[in-house]
Amino acid sequence: MSDAQERPAPAAPALRIADEDRDAAAERLREAVAVGRLELAELDERLSAVYSAKTRADLEPLTADLPAEPTAPRSGGEAPPLVLETTSGSLKRDGYWQVPDRITVECTSGAVKLDFTAAECPHREVAVEAHAKSGSVVLVVPRGWWVNLDDASASSGTVVNKVKGPPAPGASGLRVSGTVKSGTIKARHPRRGFWAWLLRRPA
Secondary structure, X not given: OOHHHHOOOOOOOOOEOOHHHHHHHHHHHXXXXXXXXXXXXXXXXXXXHHHHOOEHHHHHHHOOOXXXXXXXXXXXXXXXXXXXXXXXXXXXXXXXOEOOOEEEEEEOOOEEEEEOOOOEOOOOEEEEEEEEOOOEEEEEOOOOOEEEEEEEEEOOXXXXXXXXXXXXXXXXXXXXXXXXXXXXXXXXXXXXXXXXHHHHOOO
């Protein structure tokens, strides 16, 4: 037998992953928390490992014990409660998504942004429980929605509601409760683009 035949084939290099792979894995973990498959403590630990993963071999064990398909909505087509938690990273929900009637946000020192402007919301009122230690929670709602922040309190941080004006008839809204230590909870409308501002300027 020749030396070439005796020599074992070289191992295939570990396949590197992209940000979209990490985001997809993180979304599966959050869905698992929403339906009770994972505890919040497990979510925090696994999310840290997800965002530090470099290869598929690093990533796959973190979701190996979860269903391969996304979690199905509850009967009647209603979205399950949403739980978002970050210790130092950033999380965002924007574009089209289905808004549940209850959202929980835990933000230690990162940032969480929930943009409702293109979301589907069948509820007149959405309960949002938000806790920001030194991070920020930003809620962006369409014009015509209402936001109530009366049940959110701050020690040395800020709670800001920039959603002004009367709500539109039958509009959805957010009733926000929670605490802020040195971070921020802010509700606002979408920012107008530069060109829209330029067109509104007097000649």
